[in-house]
Amino acid sequence: MNSNGDDAAKVVPVRHYGQWGASFGAVILLAMLIHTLQSKVPSQTGQRVCQTVNGNRACHPLMVWRFGWDVVSRYFFSSEILRGLVVTIELTLIAMFLGIFIGVVLAVMRLSSNRLLSTTAWTYTWFFRGTPVYVQIFFWFFISTIYQNLSLGVPFTNITFVHFHVNSLITAFVSACIALGLNEGAYMSEIARSGLIAVDEGQTEAASSLGMTRAQTLRLVVLPQAMRVIIPPTGNELISMLKTTSLVGSAGVIELYGAQNNISSSNFEVVQLLIVASLWYLIVTTILSIGQFYLERHFSRGALRTRPPTPIARLQSDIRGVVAKFRTPRIAKADHS
Amino acid sequence: MTIPMVEAIGVHKSYGGVEVLRGVDLTVARGEVTCLIGPSGSGKSTLLRCINHLEKHDAGELRVDGELVGYVARGDKLHELNDRQICGERAQIGMVFQRFNLFQHLTVLDNITIGQIKVKDIEPDVANTKARELLARVGLDNKEKHYPAQLSGGQQQRVAIARALAMGPKLMLFDEPTSALDPELVGEVLDVMKDLARTGMTMVVVTHEMNFAREVANTVYFLDGGVIEESGDPRVVLAAPATPRLKSFLSKVL
Numbered sequence: 001m002n003s004n005g006d007d008a009a010k011v012v013p014v015r016h017y018g019q020w021g022a023s024f025g026a027v028i029l030l031a032m033l034i035h036t037l038q039s040k041v042p043s044q045t046g047q048r049v050c051q052t053v054n055g056n057r058a059c060h061p062l063m064v065w066r067f068g069w070d071v072v073s074r075y076f077f078s079s080e081i082l083r084g085l086v087v088t089i090e091l092t093l094i095a096m097f098l099g100i101f102i103g104v105v106l107a108v109m110r111l112s113s114n115r116l117l118s119t120t121a122w123t124y125t126w127f128f129r130g131t132p133v134y135v136q137i138f139f140w141f142f143i144s145t146i147y148q149n150l151s152l153g154v155p156f157t158n159i160t161f162v163h164f165h166v167n168s169l170i171t172a173f174v175s176a177c178i179a180l181g182l183n184e185g186a187y188m189s190e191i192a193r194s195g196l197i198a199v200d201e202g203q204t205e206a207a208s209s210l211g212m213t214r215a216q217t218l219r220l221v222v223l224p225q226a227m228r229v230i231i232p233p234t235g236n237e238l239i240s241m242l243k244t245t246s247l248v249g250s251a252g253v254i255e256l257y258g259a260q261n262n263i264s265s266s267n268f269e270v271v272q273l274l275i276v277a278s279l280w281y282l283i284v285t286t287i288l289s290i291g292q293f294y295l296e297r298h299f300s301r302g303a304l305r306t307r308p309p310t311p312i313a314r315l316q317s318d319i320r321g322v323v324a325k326f327r328t329p330r331i332a333k334a335d336h337s
Numbered sequence: 338m339t340i341p342m343v344e345a346i347g348v349h350k351s352y353g354g355v356e357v358l359r360g361v362d363l364t365v366a367r368g369e370v371t372c373l374i375g376p377s378g379s380g381k382s383t384l385l386r387c388i389n390h391l392e393k394h395d396a397g398e399l400r401v402d403g404e405l406v407g408y409v410a411r412g413d414k415l416h417e418l419n420d421r422q423i424c425g426e427r428a429q430i431g432m433v434f435q436r437f438n439l440f441q442h443l444t445v446l447d448n449i450t451i452g453q454i455k456v457k458d459i460e461p462d463v464a465n466t467k468a469r470e471l472l473a474r475v476g477l478d479n480k481e482k483h484y485p486a487q488l489s490g491g492q493q494q495r496v497a498i499a500r501a502l503a504m505g506p507k508l509m510l511f512d513e514p515t516s517a518l519d520p521e522l523v524g525e526v527l528d529v530m531k532d533l534a535r536t537g538m539t540m541v542v543v544t545h546e547m548n549f550a551r552e553v554a555n556t557v558y559f560l561d562g563g564v565i566e567e568s569g570d571p572r573v574v575l576a577a578p579a580t581p582r583l584k585s586f587l588s589k590v591l
Contacts, residue, residue: 205391206438206497210452210504211428213420220455224442302442302484 039066071272075263076279084259085280091176091245091255096238098181103188108218110193121189128186134247136183140175141251172252180248184241191233195226227299235292239285246277256280340403342367342508342539343388348397350383357383359563360397365508365556368537372550372571375560376586381543384560385510388541389430390423401430402507428456431501435513437493439485445472445496446481449503457504464503471499475529491522495529502533509533511542547591551575559583 042061050059064070075081109121128136144166153160170178199222207217249258256277264273297307309317343365350358357380365371373381386392387399390407399406407423408415418426440448449468453459459467472478475495485493494514501509511530515523527549534540534553544550550557550571557571559582567574567583578584 200438202434202436202438203440206432206434206440206500208391208424209389209427209430209432209434210500211424211426211456212452213424216455220451221440225440299442302444302486304486 037067040064041066067275068269068272071269072275072279075260075269075273075276078263080259080263081256081276081280084254084256085284087173087254088242088245088256089284091173091180091248091253092238092242094177095180095184095245096241098177099184099188099237099241100192100234102182102185103190103192104223106185106189107192107196110189111196125186125189128183133179133183133244137176137179137248137251140170140179141172143170143175172248176245176248176251176253179251180241180244184237187237188234191230191237192226194233195228195230196222198229199225224299225303228296228303231292231296231299235288235295238292239288242284242288243281339367341365341400342369342402343371343541344398344400345384345388346398348384348387348399349395350380350387350392351395357563358387358394361560361563361565363558363565363568365539365541367539369555370534370540370542370553372554372557373541373543373560374545374547374550374557374586375566379560380563381560382512385432385512385541385543388508388510389427389432391432401426424456428452428504429507431504431506431509433494433497433501433509433511433514435516437485437490437497437517439493439497439500441485443484444481445477445483445485445488448485448496449500452500452504467503468499471502472496474502474532475499476525489522490518491525494518494526498526498529498533507539509538509540511540511544513543513545515544515546545590547575547587559586561586 040063043064045062047062048059049062050057052058106121106124109117110125112118147166150164150166150169151160152162203221203225204217207221212220245255246257249255249261254262260273260277264270293311297310300307341364343363345361345363348358348361348363349356357378359380361380361384363371363384373384375381383392387394388401388406393407404426405415406426407418409418409422410416439445440451443451446465446468449471450461450464453464453467454461469478469481472481475498477492477495477499480488480492480496485496488496498514514530515526518526523546527546530540530542530549531553542549542554554571556568557574558568559566559574559578559580561582567578567580574583575587578587
């Protein structure tokens, strides 16, 4: 029994002084950031505003947003920006689909027992990872200077079935898709390979023992389980691709970055338009991250006994946790009497 | 004389210079239970895996139901079977693994129907009915919506047996089916196997469960160092081993 006769002892939690100090510092910095974001400064043009109040004429400098939010909001939904955004999303999706397809094929080739296939896949990855994507974009943009014509036929003979002019077939947009997709394939192949390796060999053996062909085993058993390992880094690649598309602006495709660049080169509001583009990149990234979460959740079925909670469920449990923290914990004390 | 279900004559197998099987002769009659026993590394599992061609034997003759495993004889030449033909052979042989190897991303029911639907082109409704019958038979009819990770080892192994049986196999291979189980779960799996033996299923079982071998097996083979050291009726072989190797092996495991 303790002195006050209570059968539960009061628990004093550990005091995290360091954490508290750091949190205080973070709050101050955040407040400074918000303050500067919403601050106004005298216009750099030296413009003044004059008003007559009660017969007295007073003049003061024109105050404008430091970050030019009025300019940002004026261009945020402008048709040029929105058209660029659509092109950016198209480029990202096409390049990623191409990249994922190439990546899975390369990964399967890499794991093949055939040395020629695995070496081919390795060489592809070596080349496309080993040269800058910016260089690759321009290579495909200028491909028509190397090949003027393209034809489908029997190799090493004069027999051709279809004939194209490269310049009309490979537009700037097509060349950008090819460049980004082929480059992405190299990175995706490593991601897909790590996923395939992560699936236990016993799964393949069990599938074989049921009489599944190698293709069926891959499609029905190995790939669905590899997805769990493949999706998180692929989401990362997708988000990275979204921003890599800004490089093709210099190769003749007017995507989001190119669109803002076009506007700012005529009105010189450079930073404001960069903010417009950045906000759009952030919005799309946020949507993609949410999608990734639910995709990961879908492919985690069977791998975990309980599924990870949705963000809403997690928020609820966080709130419950914080509430519980403010209640004084009490531990029942053993009765020694 | 009827053709035996499995017939091995002088089967050899090596992994990178190490000879795991050094001329194994074995005959499994239809409807009989054969147990393979022996110390680890003796080649029991390798022999079992050669029977459904998960491993390719290097030399010797291996036949299942009279057909060569992995080859077809045309004239005086042996032609290797292609992927699809080997799959056809395997679909008729059920296999149960030490580590269950259930498909982790599929529910219990889907684990049992996937082979029927994708390999044997059975209608999903028919496959589901058959899967539920088999689940009831292994005592897990209330678990069809569970994922393997939510089941105990013993339950997973019973699902694995149901999955193999769903293909309607003519031969069942068991590779140490109870070795990865907690001792109190071994019994439930062995009971299912005993039931299966009573229905007349031809079974080849690699096992360390000597009581199971004694009770259920028609023939027991003792492998050591890649050869069959001793074989025969388990009641005779296990009770009065003729070779000193089996004698010392039994003294360690019993």
